[in-house]
Structure formats: C-alpha cells, structure tokens
Amino acid sequence: MLEAPIFKRIVIDIDPAVKATDTSDETGIVAVGLGFNDHVYILEDASGVYKPADWCIQAVMLYNKWKADRVVGEVNNGGDLIETVLRTVAKNIPYTGVHATRNKLTRAEPVAALYEQGKAHHVGRFVELEYEQTTWAAKKGDKSPNRIDALVWGVAELLPDMAKKKTNLNALSSIR
Numbered sequence: 726m727l728e729a730p731i732f733k734r735i736v737i738d739i740d741p742a743v744k745a746t747d748t749s750d751e752t753g754i755v756a757v758g759l760g761f762n763d764h765v766y767i768l769e770d771a772s773g774v775y776k777p778a779d780w781c782i783q784a785v786m787l788y789n790k791w792k793a794d795r796v797v798g799e800v801n802n803g804g805d806l807i808e809t810v811l812r813t814v815a816k817n818i819p820y821t822g823v824h825a826t827r828n829k830l831t832r833a834e835p836v837a838a839l840y841e842q843g844k845a846h847h848v849g850r851f852v853e854l855e856y857e858q859t860t861w862a863a864k865k866g867d868k869s870p871n872r873i874d875a876l877v878w879g880v881a882e883l884l885p886d887m888a889k890k891k892t893n894l895n896a897l898s899s900i901r
Contacts, residue, residue: 729766729848732758737787738879739798740871741807745776752780753875755854756787759883764844765836770851772872777806781814788818795819797882799874823878833873835887836880845880 740753752775756768768791771783784796798807800822808820825832839845847855854872861870881887 727766727846727848729758729768730760730762732766733761734759734795734883735768735791735793736879736882737784737791737793737796738875738882739780739784739796739807740874740878741777741780741798741802742774742871743777743802743806745774745779749774751871752783753871753873754780754783754787755872755875755879756791756793757876757879757883758791763884764846765839765880765883767845767847767851767854767876769849770854770872772853772875777810778814781807781810784811785815785818788815795821795882797821797823797878799823799825799878801825821882823881829870829874829877832877832881833870836877839880839887 735756735758738753738755738757742750742752751772754771756771758766758768760766769787771787775783787793788796796811796818798811798820800807801824808822811818811820836845854876857870857872861873
C-alpha cells in the first residue's frame with residue numbers, strides 16, 4: 726500500500742445528489758492531496774447515498790481528518806444547496822463552488838492522463854472508485870460516475886493550470 730507523502734494542499738470534493746432513496750445517485754465525496762512532486766493522491770472515498778445534511782457532515786469529517794485546505798462542490802445540481810447546508814454544519818469552512826460547462830468525459834480526460842503518466846496514486850484501496858474508473862464507458866444512459874466526478878473536481882482544484890491548458894487546447898482545436 727502506498728503511503729501518503731507530505732502535501733502542498735488537500736481538498737475535499739463533493740459531487741452532490743439532492744435526494745437519498747433506493748434509486749438515487751450516490752454523492753461523490755473524495756479527499757485528494759497534491760504532493761510536493763506535483764502528483765495527486767487519492768486519500769479517501771466516502772461516497773454514498775446520503776441526504777444533503779449527511780453528505781455535508783461526511784465532507785466536514787474528511788476535512789477535519791485530513792486537515793484539508795478547502796471543500797469543493799459541483800453546483801450544477803442544486804445551485805447554492807452545497808454551501809447553504811455546509812455552512813449549517815461548519816460555518817467558516819473554506820468552500821468553492823464549481824460549475825461544469827463541459828461533459829463528464831471531457832472533464833475526466835486530463836485526470837485519466839495523470840494516471841497514464843504515473844502521476845495519480847491511490848493511498849489505499851478504493852474498490853468502488855476503482856470499479857467506476859475501470860467500467861464507466863461514458864455511454865448515454867450510463868449511471869452517473871459520481872466518485873469520478875468528485876475526484877476530477879479535486880484534481881482541477883489542485884492543478885488549475887492543467888484544466889486551463891486543456892481548455893486552451895480544446896479552443897485551439899475547434900478553430901482548425
């Protein structure tokens with residue numbers, strides 16, 4: 726098992742579901758760290774089917790456990806819901822809302838490239854996340870990859886230049 730190095734930053738990432746029923750999507754909740762070698766390390770996957778207050782509690786517990794720097798949440802599904810509920814659990818927690826403007830596959834490509842280059846590592850075994858990573862085919866009708874989405878938002882927060890470079894490359898290729 727890979728041991729966690731000393732980190733530059735750690736973030737907790739939430740890809741929220743807004744209800745908790747037998748048929749609900751999971752809320753993706755992942756702790757991701759950036760090492761001084763500029764590699765990313767997945768530290769914990771606490772994803773599951775939760776009510777909003779419960780996924781906020783999970784995120785705050787991870788934030789405290791890993792002494793994280795920030796909580797990041799995708800606001801496409803629920804708008805201000807994450808921050809509003811999060812602030813009822815931990816009033817002063819650092820929080821950034823992110824908004825998806827590209828599809829899940831396009832957002833995940835730069836992170837997949839980090840794995841291919843040996844720059845993304847799991848500190849432990851994350852069976853459900855690894856299953857999602859190795860089976861999600863991005864086909865219409867596929868179940869949403871909430872664990873992957875949370876991981877992608879974390880990496881984008883830790884390596885913002887990577888996301889900018891990818892966006893710039895996409896803009897250039899669409900001109901041709």
